Amino acid sequence: MSYAFSCRAFAILWMILISPGLGAESIGPLPPVPSNPDNLPNEARMTLGRALFFDNRISATGTMNCASCHLPHQGWTVHTPISPANPGRVERRNSPTLLNVGYNKALIWDGRAWPLEKQAIGSTKNPIHKGQDIDKLMALFNGDPEMVKLFEAAYGSKPNAADYGKALAVFQRHFIVTGDSDFDRYMKGDKQAMSPAAVRGMTLFTGKAGCVACHSGPNLTDSDFHNIGLAANPMLADDVHQEILRFDAKRMEVPNWESINIDPGRFLVTKNAADLNKFKTPTLRNLQDTFxxxxxxxxxxxxxxxxxxxxxxxxxxxxxxxVRELKLSASEKGDLKAFLMALRGSLPDIRMQDWVRPVDVERGKALDGKTLFEGKGTCVNCHQRDGNGVPGTFPPLANNPRVTAGDGSYVARTIIYGREGRVEIHGKVFDAVMPPIGEQQGLSDEEIAAIASYVRNSWGNQADGVSPETVREQRQPRAQP
Ligand code: HEC
Ligand code: HEC
Ligand code: HEC
Known part of the structure; x- marks a missing residue:
């Protein structure tokens, strides 16, 4: 078979097999999530997976669980450009949303882990994330009668690493799924479900704007890797981020890892120069929640x-x-955005307070603000032990005029409600959001007051901090996510 012939044959095959899938047809409503035949879901497995997802013991420091970086309150990601990391370390990437993760055919921005069952174990051991020793963790669980019961009900054996990964996979695959969006309803035949602007936007998405070339399939991703041409990010230029980029390149056994100064993306996995700067196409569902x-x-x-x-x-x-100049008019840009917004489905129904199992940080010292800051409060995950911030990621609390001002109720309010805004850190300005960590970790008024006093008196002035009564006055009911 000549080369020319095989090319033509391929082109024809391509037209028959694939091209009907391009264009509007290749995107569509979410089918039921594909399950893993070796790890079918049931209630006991779901319960175990959910308990593990929110269990702080899975991290070496006892302050992190999966929700620390995949927050149900924040679209199962974190609304900060760069993800939190194991205390004492920094991340170099944004935490991806876990919404509809069960539909993805590649995991991690560079596709290094697969499937969910193994990723959960890798994530637990990862020194940048939880740095936990799996054998130690299993010993801990085997000593906890409640955990033993959950594992036995789910998989018929005592706590072990393989079933740990399986339970976390079941929970993510079958629970963290979005409901019908306007787009899904439209595609199922309800032609009123999307606004005319969103319908025009869909035509652009699948036509002139060419987005569907990569954002295809029901989860709006081809699970493949592409270089969309993003310039190097100055946010990663400081020493701590440069160090973590090299640390990761070394871990991935990249030759000449010492010379790495950007995130090389897919190259880390394949070591193929053609894969430099390629990252996994992310889902476009629920973008309102996943920024x-x-x-x-x-x-x-x-x-x-x-x-x-x-x-x-x-x-x-x-x-x-x-990725090329599109010359969209202002109204076309509006239409494209309206379409992206129509991809938002309802979020999984979860009340975090029902699941978080705060670690018992030496109960006797429970009202020591420092112990709470570094333990149950989990503040140390995002604000360093010495009160210094992480450049371009999390604000410093030391020498921070907002922290030192007033009587400390600013700190208490931040713990209760979280904070959203533009912060300047080491001369770099960026947008970030702190979660309402008080609610998330189930902190009592007394505990919030103790942490606020500690923060202010360690890194602010030495006047007294807030009292539990002030905290109580500030508390108002919060809407559930
Ligand atoms: C310290 C923060 C942190 C913690 C804790 C954490 N993750 Fe992640 N997670 C991330 C970051 C950052 C990435 C992207 C990593 C990368 O691309 O290098 C990620 C990626 C993932 C992915 C891949 C998603 C995709 O679509 O590519 C899955 C699945 C995941 N995490 C599950 C978990 C589970 C399960 C746990 C708990 C066992 C967990 N994570 C704990 C930060 C965290
Ligand atoms: C060549 C493939 C390709 C094309 C064409 C493409 N994208 Fe992307 N898109 C990607 C990849 C890959 C990323 C992730 C890039 C990264 O983080 O480095 C991405 C990221 C995004 C994100 C960010 C999502 C998130 O959660 O981080 C949005 C939104 C998006 N694309 C929308 C679009 C729209 C709208 C179009 C059409 C105008 C489009 N894309 C065209 C591949 C593509
Ligand atoms: C998941 C990461 C995370 C955790 C956990 C966390 N914070 Fe934050 N915190 C942030 C981010 C991000 C900001 C910046 C938000 C903004 O202003 O945009 C912030 C801001 C703050 C601020 C305001 C700083 C300023 O410049 O105005 C205070 C005070 C604070 N955090 C205290 C705490 C305390 C105390 C805890 C523990 C109870 C805590 N944080 C837990 C991420 C976190």
Whole structure:
């Protein structure tokens, strides 16, 4: 068979097999999530998986669980450009949403882990994430009669690493799923479900704007890796992030890891130069819940993302030619955004307080603010032990005028309600959101007051902090996510 012939045969085959899938047909409503025949879901497995997901014991420091970086309150991601990390370390990437993760055919921004059953174990051992020793963790669980019962009900054996990974996989695959969006209802035949603007936006998405070339399939991702041309991120230029980029490249056995100064993406896995700067196509479902965007969280709004594609990308070396100048009018950009917004389905129904099992941080010292800051409060996950911030990621509390001002109720309010805004850290300005960690960790008024006093008196002035009564006055019911 000649080369020319095989090319033509391939082209024809391609047209028959694949091209009907391109265009509007290749996106559609979510089918039931595919299950793993070796790990079918049932109630006992779901209960175990959910308990593990929120259990702080899975991290070496006892302050982190899966929800520390995949917060149900924050679209099962974290609304900070760069994810939190194991205390004492920093991350270099944005935490991806776990919404509809069961539909993905590749995991991690560079596709290094597969499937969910194994990823959960890798994530637990990962020194940047939880740094936990799996054998130690299993010994801990085997000494906890309640855990033993949950494992036996789910898999018929005592706590062990394989079933640990399986239970976490079941919970993620079958629980963290979105309900019907306007788009799903529209595709199932309800032609009123999407606004005319969103319908026009879908035509752009699958046509002129060319988004569907990569954002295809029911979860709006081809589970493949592409270089969309993003310029190097100055947020990663400081020493701590440079160090973590090299640490990871070394871990992935990249030759010349010492010279790595950007996130090389898929290259870390394949060591193939053609894969430099390629990252996994993310889902576009529930974007309202999953900001900020891109593997490094560099864009806060959809308008910024649409503008990026409209101008044809940054043109970094190796940019995929399908990312090209689009020349969309203002109303076309609005239509495209309306379509992206129509991809939002209902969120899984969960009340975190029902699940979080706070660690018992030396009960006797429970009202010691420092112990709470580094333990049950989990503040140390995002604010360093010495009160210093992480450049470009989390604000410092030491020498921070907002922390030192007033009587400390600013700190208490932040713990209760979280905080959202623009912060300047070491001369870099960025948007971030702190979760309402008080609710998430089930902190009592007394505990919040103790932490607020500690923060203010360690890194602020030495006047007295807030009292439990002030905290109580500030408390108002919060809407559930
Ligand atoms: C310290 C923060 C942190 C913790 C804790 C954490 N994750 Fe993640 N998770 C991340 C980051 C960051 C990534 C992306 C990593 C990368 O691309 O290198 C990620 C990626 C993932 C992915 C891949 C998703 C996708 O679509 O590619 C899954 C699944 C996942 N985490 C599950 C878990 C589970 C289960 C736990 C608990 C056992 C957990 N994570 C704990 C930060 C965290
Ligand atoms: C060549 C493949 C490709 C094309 C074409 C493409 N994308 Fe993407 N998209 C990606 C990849 C890969 C990423 C992740 C890039 C990264 O983080 O480095 C991404 C990221 C995004 C994100 C951020 C999502 C998140 O949660 O971080 C949005 C939104 C998005 N694309 C929308 C669009 C729209 C709208 C279009 C059409 C105008 C489009 N994309 C065209 C591959 C593509
Ligand atoms: C998941 C990460 C995370 C955790 C856990 C966390 N914070 Fe934060 N915190 C942040 C981020 C991000 C900001 C910046 C929010 C913004 O202003 O945009 C912040 C801001 C703050 C601020 C305001 C700083 C300023 O400059 O105004 C205070 C005070 C604070 N946190 C205290 C705490 C305390 C005390 C705890 C523990 C009870 C805690 N945080 C837990 C991420 C976190």
């Amino acid at each position: 900020p965007y891109m593997h490094d969280g560099r864009y806060r709004t959809l308008d910024e993302v649409i503008e990026y594609y409209n101008r044809g990308g940054d043109g970094a070396p190796g940019q995929d030619p399908r």
